[in-house]
Amino acid sequence: MRIAVTINGKPMSADVEPRTLLAYLIRDEFNLTGTHVGCDTTSCGACTVLMDGTPVKSCTVLAVQADGTEVMTVEGLEHNGQLHPLQQGFWESHGLQCGFCTPGMLMTTYALLQRNPDPSETTIRRAISGNLCRCTGYQNIVTAVQYAAPLVREARTLTTEVGE
Ligand code: FES
Ligand code: FES
Structure with missing residues (x-):
């Protein structure tokens, strides 16, 4: 499936399998490896990103569920070299x-x-x-x-x- 997501303000798209998890879309397709995977079972929170402003554990969200949403990862926190x-x-x-x-x-x-x-x-x-x-x-x-x-x-x- 082709999906389109806005990541840290930038429009991105990718072909994903229906089973692909958002955490792996972010890390493997978009190379934003600041999002960590610690457990893969919704326990640790290391994979937390914002989806339309709400924190979600991206190891528990399918990439296809993020189609059309705005996702913010840890890479989106700093602006123009200034730390948040x-x-x-x-x-x-x-x-x-x-x-x-x-x-x-x-x-x-x-x-x-x-x-x-x-x-x-x-x-x-x-x-x-x-x-x-x-x-x-x-x-x-x-x-x-x-x-x-x-x-x-x-x-x-x-x-x-x-x-x-
Ligand atoms: S990797 Fe631990 S909650 Fe997602
Ligand atoms: S798990 Fe090592 S700093 Fe939190």
């Missing part, structure tokens, strides 16, 4: 060790800050409850999101003011 505040936060707060879970953590928390740019610690912990990290103990990941939240709010305010 969440990426800065993970850097500053040492929110990763091996980094395997990090793309999924970033996409899940990006979606969180899009809908709630001032989350409580409990809300952050609940948001990442579907993303497993075997290295960090989660505390520095929470700290990284807390680092990013005011920067995201500030950027949003500036965008609103410029648009006025």
Whole structure:
């Protein structure tokens, strides 16, 4: 089947088998290997991407289900060489060790800050409850999101003011 997907703002298309999973479409067809596959069984969250703004575990979504959608992967976070505040936060707060879970953590928390740019610690912990990290103990990941939240709010305010 021929499918068309917008990935990180760019129109892409590919021929896929009906059984092809979105994670493998992204990694193998589009060479966006920032999306990791840790379990293939919807358990770890390493494969999380946004589909039309909603975080999905791409190892559990068929590529054909993504036909006509907008997908955002971890590669879509930085702009013009500038890290997203969440990426800065993970850097500053040492929110990763091996980094395997990090793309999924970033996409899940990006979606969180899009809908709630001032989350409580409990809300952050609940948001990442579907993303497993075997290295960090989660505390520095929470700290990284807390680092990013005011920067995201500030950027949003500036965008609103410029648009006025
Ligand atoms: S690889 Fe998709 S949830 Fe683990
Ligand atoms: S940093 Fe290693 S799994 Fe999270």
